[in-house]
Amino acid sequence: MKILIVAGCSAAIAQPTPDLGPESTPPSLDDLHALPDLDVEDTAKVVSDGEEDINELDDLFSKLASAKSKPEADKIARDIQIAWLQSGSDTVDVLMERAATALRSDDTGLALDLLDVVVSLRPEYAEGWNRRASVFYMQEQFGKSLADIERTLALEPRHWGALSGLAIIQRRLGKDASALETFKRALAIHPELDNAKSAVKDLEEKAEGEPA
Structure with missing residues (x-):
């Protein structure tokens, strides 16, 4: 599965970004629907890294996949996102919080500067790469966004936000079949x-309406 992710991203990066045309809606943070705010009180509830934390996260993913209702799934997903936000570094947590504030203010330049530092300080921190991928997406730098999505998924293959981001970019690039699969x-x-x-x-309705 991971090989497919890497191959798909690399192929897209190798291609020039097409002219999406004036009719295309400019990328925005609202497209992603998967970036929780960094809440210091919430992240403080997450204990330090360890085997117990990994087992707990695995258990949350199992519960998420079998959730019986949207409210139940949303609550479990929020718990997972809180765990993802825990970097293990007070400095990185502050930088992430400032980057989130910059994104809410549409200051993508500042957010990118802050996230550059985050991924340099904590290259093993998946959410740092995911956040930077989101900024590149908003700037329509799709190749760079795909590269950061690839890094995110290499660190956390279950990151549904990164997968959604990949699918959104695939769709904007006209790769509807790949987007549907993702x-x-x-x-x-x-x-x-x-x-x-x-x-x-x-996408399924569009595919059904296409001539054979």
Whole structure:
């Protein structure tokens, strides 16, 4: 599975970014629907890294995949996102919080500067790469965004936000079949992911309407 992710990203990076045309909606943070705010009180609830934490995260993913309702799934997903935000470094946590504030203010330049430092200080921190991928996406630097998505998924293959971001870029690049497959992979991890459910419906309807 990981090989497919890497191959798909690398192929997309090798291609020039197409002219999306004036009719295309400019990328925005709202497209992603998968970036929780950094909450110091929430992240403080997460204990330090260790085998117990890994087992707990695995258990949360199992519960998420089998959630019986959207409220239940959303609560479990939030717990996972809180765990993802825990960097293990007070400095990185502050930088992430400042980057989140910059993103909310549409200051992508400042957010990118801060996240550059984050990934340099903690290259093993998946959420740092995911956040920077989001900034590159908003700047329409899709090749760089895909590269950071690849790093995110190498560190955390179950990152549904990164998978959704990959699918969104694939769709913008006109790779609808790949986007559909990627959205479905995200839904296998988080079955109540609204943007993925809507995209799968649209892409399947579009595919059914195409001539054989």
